[in-house]
Amino acid sequence: MEVILKHITKSFSGTKALDDVELHLKGGEINCLVGENGAGKSTVIKVLAGAHMPDSGEIRIDGKITVLRNPRESQMNKIAVIHQELLLVPEVSVAENIFLGDWPKGKTHFLDRKGMNEKASGILARIGANINPRSIVSSLSTGEQQLVEIAKALSKDIKVLILDEPTASLSEVDANNLLRIVKELKNQGIAVLYVSHRLEEVFAIADKVTVFRDGKYIGCVPGQDATKDEIVKMMVGREAGNIEVRHRVKEKGKKVLEVNHLTSRGMFQDISFDLYEGEVVGLAGLVGAGRTEIVRALYGADTYDSGEILVNGKRRNFHHPADAIREGISLVPEDRKTQGLVLGQSVEHNIQLGILKKISSYGMIQKKQGRAVVEDYRDKLRIKTVSVETDVNSLSGGNQQKVVLARSLAMDPRILFLDEPTRGVDVGAREEIHKLIDEAVKNRLAVLLVSSDILELLALSDRIVVLREGQIAGKFNDHKVSKEEVIKLAAN
Ligand SMILES: Nc1ncnc2c1ncn2[C@@H]1O[C@H](COP(=O)(O)OP(=O)(O)OP(=O)(O)O)[C@@H](O)[C@H]1O
Numbered sequence: 001m002e003v004i005l006k007h008i009t010k011s012f013s014g015t016k017a018l019d020d021v022e023l024h025l026k027g028g029e030i031n032c033l034v035g036e037n038g039a040g041k042s043t044v045i046k047v048l049a050g051a052h053m054p055d056s057g058e059i060r061i062d063g064k065i066t067v068l069r070n071p072r073e074s075q076m077n078k079i080a081v082i083h084q085e086l087l088l089v090p091e092v093s094v095a096e097n098i099f100l101g102d103w104p105k106g107k108t109h110f111l112d113r114k115g116m117n118e119k120a121s122g123i124l125a126r127i128g129a130n131i132n133p134r135s136i137v138s139s140l141s142t143g144e145q146q147l148v149e150i151a152k153a154l155s156k157d158i159k160v161l162i163l164d165e166p167t168a169s170l171s172e173v174d175a176n177n178l179l180r181i182v183k184e185l186k187n188q189g190i191a192v193l194y195v196s197h198r199l200e201e202v203f204a205i206a207d208k209v210t211v212f213r214d215g216k217y218i219g220c221v222p223g224q225d226a227t228k229d230e231i232v233k234m235m236v237g238r239e240a241g242n243i244e245v246r247h248r249v250k251e252k253g254k255k256v257l258e259v260n261h262l263t264s265r266g267m268f269q270d271i272s273f274d275l276y277e278g279e280v281v282g283l284a285g286l287v288g289a290g291r292t293e294i295v296r297a298l299y300g301a302d303t304y305d306s307g308e309i310l311v312n313g314k315r316r317n318f319h320h321p322a323d324a325i326r327e328g329i330s331l332v333p334e335d336r337k338t339q340g341l342v343l344g345q346s347v348e349h350n351i352q353l354g355i356l357k358k359i360s361s362y363g364m365i366q367k368k369q370g371r372a373v374v375e376d377y378r379d380k381l382r383i384k385t386v387s388v389e390t391d392v393n394s395l396s397g398g399n400q401q402k403v404v405l406a407r408s409l410a411m412d413p414r415i416l417f418l419d420e421p422t423r424g425v426d427v428g429a430r431e432e433i434h435k436l437i438d439e440a441v442k443n444r445l446a447v448l449l450v451s452s453d454i455l456e457l458l459a460l461s462d463r464i465v466v467l468r469e470g471q472i473a474g475k476f477n478d479h480k481v482s483k484e485e486v487i488k489l490a491a492n
């Protein structure tokens with residue numbers, strides 16, 4: 001099967017998201033689409049998914065001009081899309097999500113639950129996902145939910161598979177597993193469109209690399225000829241550096257957080273570590289290792305069963321995030337859509353949420369002062385938005401992530417929990433974010449960092465705690481540890 005897009009243009013009020021782009025997908029080939037945040041990647045995917053009608057241009061499927069008016073028409077053309085923001089139904093089981101809408105029926109026309117679970121198990125096993133089909137989706141981590149999305153796509157007979165940043169929240173091992181699956185599907189003749197900000201994986205799987213910049217098609221190069229420098233230059237229009245490893249030379253500050261024997265049954269056991277001002281402690285581990293759960297418990301977002309938490313030497317038991325915030329703690333959550341953003345509200349409002357008191361006097365928001373803070377972060381993080389009054393929902397995924405981060409930084413916390421802070425953020429912006437974190441840490445901020453991107457974790461952390469299945473598998477007390485050492489400990 002061959003899908004060719006030509007001269008596709010799509011505008012939203014005020015933004016030309018796609019400006020005369022082309023794209024070429026072919027059976028048995030992986031085309032990787034790359035570009036900075038807001039370049040138009042998700043928009044072109046939504047065009048192929050039948051979610052957006054282009055303003056102009058044509059889609060040819062096997063030579064025939066085809067109009068995809070809605071998602072159903074896209075599915076009828078055997079196109080499956082895994083969107084950047086997951087679309088599972090949180091309240092029902094994994095199996096029900098996989099077969100959503102077309103559940104296998106038994107002889108009696110009643111839902112054959114057993115058959116459905118077995119079939120779901122089979123598909124999950126095929127992609128190496130160790131997930132119980134009976135689990136309720138909301139109880140799964142983002143990474144696990146990602147795997148369920150893939151299983152869902154594979155439950156149908158498909159010819160084109162489109163993945164929008166599928167590994168953004170997966171650990172190295174899980175991501176490698178996914179890449180293996182994608183390659184396998186390609187070998188079975190499926191045409192794959194793959195979007196990612198992780199260039200290493202792009203080079204590992206791409207037959208072709210297509211680059212968009214500011215809604216425009218910049219070019220398409222064969223995977224084996226492409227070099228990282230060349231691709232980055234096409235993406236950003238300038239040269240960009242690598243993640244540099246930090247070497248913070250400093251005297252030890254005050255201990256701001258101490259965690260002793262923290263346990264939450266079924267989630268994590270006997271977690272002990274501490275955090276000093278002016279340092280970054282990285283929590284490494286695979287999806288399901290308990291990293292997010294620990295951070296949420298420390299933040300008062302979830303309860304725990306035993307153990308103690310000391311903040312600035314005082315024992316604390318937060319019942320609610322508001323308690324933690326009052327102690328100068330802030331969290332950038334893993335899932336920006338459900339935990340991080342107030343959708344339907346402006347970029348400005350979202351950034352100001354944590355500092356309303358600070359920018360108010362006598363209960364009135366000081367508009368000018370508040371606007372200045374927002375504009376400062378918009379510039380520092382290069383948040384791409386028509387205006388700060390724009391609904392945050394209409395920003396691209398990576399730019400939404402920057403808004404969540406800006407809100408936390410604006411609060412000027414003493415302790416910052418970062419759960420996948422650069423998820424879905426492009427190479428250039430990632431550097432900016434690393435610089436901001438680094439600066440804040442030099443000004444004595446203490447950071448607890450969770451990142452599936454092992455290179456990011458190594459680059460930013462002064463010390464690393466490795467988790468495996470809810471327990472501490474080991475600690476590295478300096479940053480000179482290698483990627484391989486951490487992975488080995490996390491995966492065993
Ligand atoms: N529904 C919408 N309403 C208004 N503007 C939109 C809408 N969807 C996308 N845009 C704008 O179109 C541009 C392209 O967005 P898109 O989501 O395609 O970027 P992307 O390349 O996927 O970025 P990222 O890497 O951050 O996911 C952005 O400027 C975005 O703000």
Ligand SMILES: [Mg+2]
Pocket residue numbers: 041042043084164396397398
């Ligand atoms: Mg996107």
